[in-house]
Structures are given as C-alpha cells and as structure tokens.
Amino acid sequence: MNWRRLALWRPRAWLAARQGWRHLAVVFAAGALSATAMAPLHLWPALAVGLCVLVWSLDGARRHPKRTLAGFLRGFVFGFGYFLAGTYWIAFAFLTRGEGYGFMVPVAVPAFAAMLAVFWGLAGVLQAWIAPRLPWRVLVLAAVLTVTEWLRGHLFGGLPWNLPGYAWPAGGAMSQAAAWFGIYGLSFLTVFALASPAAAIGRPLRLSSLAPVIAGAVIGLVVLCGGALRLSGADAGYQPDIRLRLVHADIPQRAKWAPGGAAMTRDRYLELTGEPGLADVTHVIWPEGALPVFMLEDDATLALIGQQLRAGQTLVAGINRRADNGSGEYAYYNALVGLRFPNGSPRVESLYDKVRLTPFSEIVPLTGLLRAVGLDAFARYQFTPGPGATTLDLPGAPPVMPLICYEAIFPGFVRAVADRPAWLLNISNDAWFGVTAGPRQHFNQARYRAIETGVPMIRSAARGVSGVVDAHGRTRVEIPPGEEGVRDVNLPRPVSVPLYGWWGDVPVWIVILTILAGVLILRRRAVVRLLSTRT
Known part of the structure; x- marks a missing residue:
C-alpha cells in the first residue's frame, strides 16, 4: 500500500479547496448530522465530525476572494442544516393546531431554521477574517461561536435552543461544568474539544498540530473527572412535610x-x-x-x-x-x-x-x-x-x-x-x-x-x-x-x-475576550481590511 499517497488524502484540503453547491451540500449534511448530538440521541461524536467539517470549510472561506460572503454562506448553511434537523418538530405545532395551518409548514419550518442559522453565519464571517492559519484556529472558532450563540440567546427576545453544550445529557458528569461556567461556558469548552481534531487530521504528526487535540482531550478529561467527583455522594435529601x-x-x-x-x-x-x-x-x-x-x-x-x-x-x-x-x-x-x-x-x-x-x-x-x-x-x-x-x-x-x-x-x-x-x-x-x-x-x-x-x-x-x-x-x-x-x-x-x-458568565467572557484580543492583535491587518471592505 502506498502509505504516502494515503497520507495525502486530506478531507480538510478537499473542503478548503472546493466551492459550489457540492461543497455546500456537504456542509449542510454536516450541520444536519450535528443535530443528532442533541436530545434524545446525544450522539456527541456526530457534533465532533460536523464541527471539523465546518472548520475546514471556513479555512477555504479565508482564501476566497469574497471572504465575507463565503464565510457567512458556509456558516449559515451549516447552521441551517443543524437547526432544520434539530427543530423539525415545530411543524407539529401547525398540524396540531387544526385544519388550515398545514400549508404553512414548508415555509415556516425552513424560515425558523434560517433565522437561527444567521448567527452561525455571523460566526463564519468572524472565523474567516480573524482566525490564523495556525492549528489553534479551532480555539478561535469556539470563541466566536460562543459569542454569536450568546447573541442568539439575547437579541430580539432571544432563543438559546440547542446550544452546543446541550450535547451532554443533563445530570451526567460532563454537564456538571454548567455549575461552574454555565451553559455558555460549557458550549465554549464543547466546541473547542470536539473541533480540535480538525487541527491535526490531514497534517503531519507534529506537536504543533497535535497540541489543540491534546488540550481538548485534557479539558474533556478534567471536566469529566470533576463532574464525577461532584456527583459522588451528592444527595441533599428531601424537604420535610411536603408531598x-x-x-x-x-x-x-x-x-x-x-x-x-x-x-x-x-x-x-x-x-x-x-x-x-x-x-x-x-x-x-x-x-x-x-x-x-x-x-x-x-x-x-x-x-x-x-x-x-x-x-x-x-x-x-x-x-x-x-x-x-x-x-x-x-x-x-x-x-x-x-x-x-x-x-x-x-x-x-x-x-x-x-x-x-x-x-x-x-x-x-x-x-x-x-x-x-x-x-x-x-x-x-x-x-x-x-x-x-x-x-x-x-x-x-x-x-x-x-x-x-x-x-x-x-x-x-x-x-x-x-x-x-x-x-x-x-x-x-x-x-x-x-x-x-x-x-x-x-x-x-x-x-x-x-x-x-x-x-x-x-x-x-x-x-x-x-x-x-x-x-x-x-x-x-x-x-x-x-x-x-x-x-x-x-x-x-x-x-x-x-x-x-x-459569577455568572463573567469568567467565560474574560476568556473569550482575551482570546479575541490576542487574535485581533495578531491579525490586525485582516481586521482593518474587514472593516474597510464591502462584499
């Protein structure tokens, strides 16, 4: 077997280089697959696969002549697949309401998913413009996606449904991180840990490319062990005289x-x-x-x-x-x-x-x-x-x-x-x-x-x-x-x-703003171009 030729097969390179509807179809499918990480299935490996595809797709957006449009479109299409598959059940609200409402389903359900996907499109724009070409760009994705998900949970009344952190069943060891950092902090850790393999797949096995993967694995292990420790012997009993x-x-x-x-x-x-x-x-x-x-x-x-x-x-x-x-x-x-x-x-x-x-x-x-x-x-x-x-x-x-x-x-x-x-x-x-x-x-x-x-x-x-x-x-x-x-x-x-x-979300914001400040300093020229370019 030609191991060298096998090593050159890089899904990240294929996604980064491809454009057009075939590329977007793969991104859409990755988003839809990622939705199976939510209840009741909680298939978190599917979210890991989806996030890796998103990282590689946005790598290509960074080199696209219309970077803003490419970043938004790829993030939006991923989010559209994610929310369409994850919130399909709102169709039943129209069907349950009675006769005369079913005709709205083909419009209302995609429109609802599209509204939520706009925030993932915004994350795609930020990632395409400010993420460095270093393996640590997965950390930037975790930061910008947490920011836009927070905005989704607050703007226009907010709808923080199916945040990435909800991939973990509540009450389990991983979910206990919410007691320390809340669901937005857990979402940040989840995106980073699950997207980190994108930094190493298709690259030579070097410490620089493996570092994010190792960091993600360590974070996951620490959260898992810390959550298990919090749950061990945790029983506060019951209130008296209430039934x-x-x-x-x-x-x-x-x-x-x-x-x-x-x-x-x-x-x-x-x-x-x-x-x-x-x-x-x-x-x-x-x-x-x-x-x-x-x-x-x-x-x-x-x-x-x-x-x-x-x-x-x-x-x-x-x-x-x-x-x-x-x-x-x-x-x-x-x-x-x-x-x-x-x-x-x-x-x-x-x-x-x-x-x-x-x-x-x-x-x-x-x-x-x-x-x-x-x-x-x-x-x-x-x-x-x-x-x-x-x-x-x-x-x-x-x-x-x-x-x-x-x-x-x-x-x-x-x-x-x-x-x-x-x-x-x-x-x-x-x-x-x-x-x-x-x-x-x-x-x-x-x-x-x-x-x-x-x-x-x-x-x-x-x-x-x-x-x-x-x-x-x-x-x-x-x-x-x-x-x-x-x-x-x-x-x-x-x-x-x-x-x-x-402390609420304060520690999470400190970490995210620190990451973004460091990246903006590193990528100040790209930021200036983003602010001055019209797509």
Whole structure:
C-alpha cells in the first residue's frame, strides 16, 4: 500500500479547496448530522465530525476572494442544516393546531431554521477574517461561536435552543461544568474539544498540530473527572412535610380544543387528581394551560375542584386568565396560580404571569407593521407579559421560582431573582409537538437550570416529560410523553450556591475576550481590511 499517497488524502484540503453547491451540500449534511448530538440521541461524536467539517470549510472561506460572503454562506448553511434537523418538530405545532395551518409548514419550518442559522453565519464571517492559519484556529472558532450563540440567546427576545453544550445529557458528569461556567461556558469548552481534531487530521504528526487535540482531550478529561467527583455522594435529601402530586394527562391538543373538549379535559384532570393517596398530598400540580377555559372565571370547575381538595391542600395550575385593562378591553395572561379551597370556596393564594412570551404564539412581533398593511387578524389576542421573574410564596411550601414553558431555557432569567428560591417549578404544554424530539430537548435544557443554580426542579408538562430533577440535574422521577397517570413525589433540597451562581458568565467572557484580543492583535491587518471592505 502506498502509505504516502494515503497520507495525502486530506478531507480538510478537499473542503478548503472546493466551492459550489457540492461543497455546500456537504456542509449542510454536516450541520444536519450535528443535530443528532442533541436530545434524545446525544450522539456527541456526530457534533465532533460536523464541527471539523465546518472548520475546514471556513479555512477555504479565508482564501476566497469574497471572504465575507463565503464565510457567512458556509456558516449559515451549516447552521441551517443543524437547526432544520434539530427543530423539525415545530411543524407539529401547525398540524396540531387544526385544519388550515398545514400549508404553512414548508415555509415556516425552513424560515425558523434560517433565522437561527444567521448567527452561525455571523460566526463564519468572524472565523474567516480573524482566525490564523495556525492549528489553534479551532480555539478561535469556539470563541466566536460562543459569542454569536450568546447573541442568539439575547437579541430580539432571544432563543438559546440547542446550544452546543446541550450535547451532554443533563445530570451526567460532563454537564456538571454548567455549575461552574454555565451553559455558555460549557458550549465554549464543547466546541473547542470536539473541533480540535480538525487541527491535526490531514497534517503531519507534529506537536504543533497535535497540541489543540491534546488540550481538548485534557479539558474533556478534567471536566469529566470533576463532574464525577461532584456527583459522588451528592444527595441533599428531601424537604420535610411536603408531598407533591404531579398530574400527567395524555390529552392531544386537538382533542382538548374540539367541541366538548373542555368538559372532557376537566373531568380527566379531576379523575386523575382524585386517585387514591390524595389525602397524603400537600400540593397538586397541573401543567401549563391544563384546561382550555378561563378557570378563575369558571365557577362550576372551581366548585368541582373544591369538592376534591381539603382545606389545607393547594392546587398549583397553569391557567389562561384575562383582566380588564381599564379601557373596556381585556389583557390576556399565561399564568400560574396557587389555589386553596377553605370551606370549599376558591381563594387565590399566589399568582405569577409569564414574562418571556413565545414569539408568533403568545406575542406577534411587529404588530404595528401588520396593522399598517391590513393584517389586523395576526395582531389580535396577544398575551401580556408579567412584571418580571420572581420568587413566589406558596402556602405550605418553601419559596419557589415559577417558570412557564420556555422560560426555563434562559439561564439569565433564572438568575434574575434577588431572593434565591428553594426549588424551581417548570410547567409547560408540550402537547403541541407530539411525540417528537422537541419535548425531550426541552426537558434536557430545563434541567441545566437546576445544575447552574443548585436548586431542584419539579416539572409538569402536558404530553411532555414531567418529573423531579435534583439540584445536580439528575432525574429522580420521570413521566415520559405518551404515558398518563399521577406521581406522588417528595421535594429535593437545594445545595449550596454553585460557582456559576456567584459569577455568572463573567469568567467565560474574560476568556473569550482575551482570546479575541490576542487574535485581533495578531491579525490586525485582516481586521482593518474587514472593516474597510464591502462584499
């Protein structure tokens, strides 16, 4: 065998030299393959392959006569494949909504993926312009991609879905790095460690090219061992005198909103709530939007609930509510309510209105423009955001931070409360997305908030994953999608505040800005050209 000829086969050289649709097809496929690193598969080697392809493709963009365009296009196409394969399940929201919405799927799903992919395109531009030709350019990719992913999680309301760090199952040893550096810090380490082989493959085996690979392997080993050490013997026990009943009804979204669906849904939740053992329960938890009615205005439903619960028991439920805004019109809220029934009569003990509303579902951006062009129907019936993140007092329970639906994917939102809660309560309605990867991704991402804060989480998700998550992100109790029933569970205790709880993303930004400052000094001529060139 001609070993010298075999050594000259370099995938990096092929990708760096190629242009045109074949090249972009490979980059797109690499992005789509990388999406399998997310829940429920967690095939992190696929992300390693994808990131290596991206590095080599951007090497070619650096030598392209239209460097900015080439860098953006290659990063965008990779991100488009990544998000299209990773968020395909949003199509089910249109199909579940009912007849007349399915035609939007071929447009809405690619458009959604394209919006998210823009930030990967921006990372491609930065990498193409400032990354040196040295093997350590993989470190630059980790830095610029973390910056643009942070922007994706904050600009225009933010959507930090499927960040690279989520490739690691929450509760495992690798995920414990989030307790020190948060999900953005873990994403930085993940991209660097998994992309580092790109610096050595197809090159002579020299220390200079192997150094990033060795560094990536060492970082991975340190994180793995540190996480395993953190998990060893980690059991904070349970809160005394608290028993929670998670009610998990397997009701499809269409059935809930069909004629007669409100009564059927109410009766099913009441039937499950009343299963044996209710007398030992202190709190009953229903998911987001459990009943398709304005429950606080429905006297018949409240009376039936009051017949089931004792005076000292609390129902914690996700509800839709409305209130007169003073001008004769209603303001609508996605809310969580704590209800007690002394003498069978309802009394609101606690109330939280969702703050971070879901774009194009609960709130429609650019409503003024839509009204101006005559599309008033799309600007109606929007929800109103609540005043802010809060620590809520529930009767008979320690202070709790409520998180409705995708509020649980925002690490900054969870850290925003001044008073540290003793537990997190995440209620969600994942019935929109069927039995797809979406509910599993949502559950995995929510569990990272427990790791970052050192606070356990109770989760109730309609047709999603409900259960109990301890302060290290480990699932203690799980009710998967497709099952129905109740679980009577204990509430884990929190642990001491992790390092991330004290310093947030500051160390990560220090590292990234240091890397970028060093590269900018090294590549100052390229930076000047970037700022002065129009593509």
